[in-house]
Amino acid sequence: MAPVLRAIFGYCFLILIVRIAGRRPGKQMTPFELVLIFFIGGCTLTAMVGDDRSLTNAVIQIVSIALTHLVIIWAKGRSAVFGRIVDGTPLVLMDHGKWHTETMNRMRIQGNDVIAMARDQGFAALDRIEYAILERNGEISIIPKSQE
Amino acid sequence: MTTVVHAIAGYFFMLLVLRVLARRPGSQMTPSDFVLVFLIGGVVLLATMENDRSETNAVLTVITVGICHRIVSHLKQRFPRVGALIDGTPLVLLKDGKWQTEAMGKAHVTDDDVMAAARSKGAKTLSQVKYAILERNGGISIIKNNG
Amino acid sequence: MPSADSESPTKPVEDSASRVDDDIAVGFDLAFQRRWWRFEFAVWTVFTTLVVLAMFGCFGRGHFAKARTAAHDGSLDVQYDRIERFGSPSVVTVTFGPRAIHGGKAQLWVSESLMNALGNQRVVPQPVEAILGDGGILYTFAATKPPATAEFALQPRAVGGANLQLRVPDSETVNARIFVMP
Structure with missing residues (x-):
């Protein structure tokens, strides 16, 4: 019983932490942020496994996590509100040459992040862009101005 | 007490180590880069957790690291200088058909890396590339010549 | 179609x-x-x-968690952590007063919670004798004169409150309330 509860607790705790730690552009993740994710996962792991390093325990906990994940996915499919709570909503960062400063500050996105993403998609400068949208996975979508 | 202090120290130590290591493309990381990332994370992890395998300890460590990260991102947002210090600045590698050799040498980027990035953007030769820029996350952006 | x-x-x-x-x-x-x-x-x-x-140690392993209690008759002084963490090692230090040592030995009775809830791993120094009974264990250490100290290395294995009682035979009982965090 205890290993199952520890696994479920660890999973839900990590979801919460990752969700509130701020969305960072997924593709733009720096190696440091990668290390950080591993680090956070590992810390939780230590407590989840505890002293029980048996194969049985590993199997039980992996299955518990997988099932919790399934339940979350199922709940996301059933309820749009729950989906928004777990994944958040896309956010408009820029439209028609105007930065949405509140959103950018709250999400800790800098103008540079958007410019980098624009460059990544081959736009030389911001004036070619109509919208910049922070997606739920942390990607920034760039929508170019339609050709006139 | 020790947990919290170790977590804070570990966070900033990792930040420093990965900042002074060569910037490698996040999306183009080679397996050896991944091994390094896991190795660094794991070693610091062991030191931070010590012999305390309690749930309390794990929760506190994770929260502490989360708070550190939040403070750092907040500082980056407030002070662009801090952002430049922690994330670096974008570097121009190729400009109008000329390699910027100093930037390439210091950043340990080879022309093969740039070629790979250019190919992934559908440029067949470097003559089609106007700019190549090493981004702060280590990715290489390619801006093609018009036409 | x-x-x-x-x-x-x-x-x-x-x-x-x-x-x-x-x-x-x-x-x-x-x-x-x-x-x-x-x-x-x-x-x-x-x-x-x-x-x-x-x-500050409100969840164990820090300043606030450290506690000390003593018998009024000066037979015993106990330093312990009032907040422990599940599965995480810690030490209880028992200092015998002059009244506790006679005839070349010091005796200490400890309640059973030391073993089951708090998971006692070892006693330093090795007791000469350990006698079970009375809901606990009576340890006998070889001793000359004070100051004399014995240590118990704990690794708690039950979450929640635990009551640790210690006493030198025929003296006052010392009570330590310990809470084990998950």
Whole structure:
């Protein structure tokens, strides 16, 4: 019983932490942020496994996590509100040459992040862009101005 | 007490180590880069957790690291200088058909890396590339010549 | 004309997501996001408080967790952690007073909670004798004169409150309330 509860607790705790730690552009993740994710996962792991390093325990906990994940996915499919709570909503960062400063500050996105993403998609400068949208996975979508 | 202090120290130590290591493309990381990332994370992890395998300890460590990260991102947002210090600045590698050799040498980027990035953007030769820029996350952006 | 896949249900494609400026389809909801940001702020406030409390040792392994209790007749002085953590090593130090040592030995009775809830791993120094009974264990150490100290290395294995009682025979009982964090 205890290993199952520890696994479920660890999973839900990590979801919460990752969700509130701020969305960072997924593709733009720096190696440091990668290390950080591993680090956070590992810390939780230590407590989840505890002293029980048996194969049985590993199997039980992996299955518990997988099932919790399934339940979350199922709940996301059933309820749009729950989906928004777990994944958040896309956010408009820029439209028609105007930065949405509140959103950018709250999400800790800098103008540079958007410019980098624009460059990544081959736009030389911001004036070619109509919208910049922070997606739920942390990607920034760039929508170019339609050709006139 | 020790947990919290170790977590804070570990966070900033990792930040420093990965900042002074060569910037490698996040999306183009080679397996050896991944091994390094896991190795660094794991070693610091062991030191931070010590012999305390309690749930309390794990929760506190994770929260502490989360708070550190939040403070750092907040500082980056407030002070662009801090952002430049922690994330670096974008570097121009190729400009109008000329390699910027100093930037390439210091950043340990080879022309093969740039070629790979250019190919992934559908440029067949470097003559089609106007700019190549090493981004702060280590990715290489390619801006093609018009036409 | 019925096709092979006419059985599989379909649904017309439409933008279910709300639009910005009637132009671009994103599920953008600033009101929801503001509520979420408030929640986020609250969570971080709670978390910061937790970490500050942890710095002072309110969750074990720190200044506030350290406790000391002594028998009024001076037979025994016990240093322990009032907050322990599950499975995490710690030490209880027992100092015998002059009244506790006679005839070249010091005796100490400890309640059973030392073993089952607090998971006693070892006693330093090795007792000469350990006698079970009376809901606990009576340890006998070889001793000359004070100061004399014995240590118990604990690794708690039950979450929740535990009551540790220690006593030198025929003296006052010392009571230590210990809470084990998960």
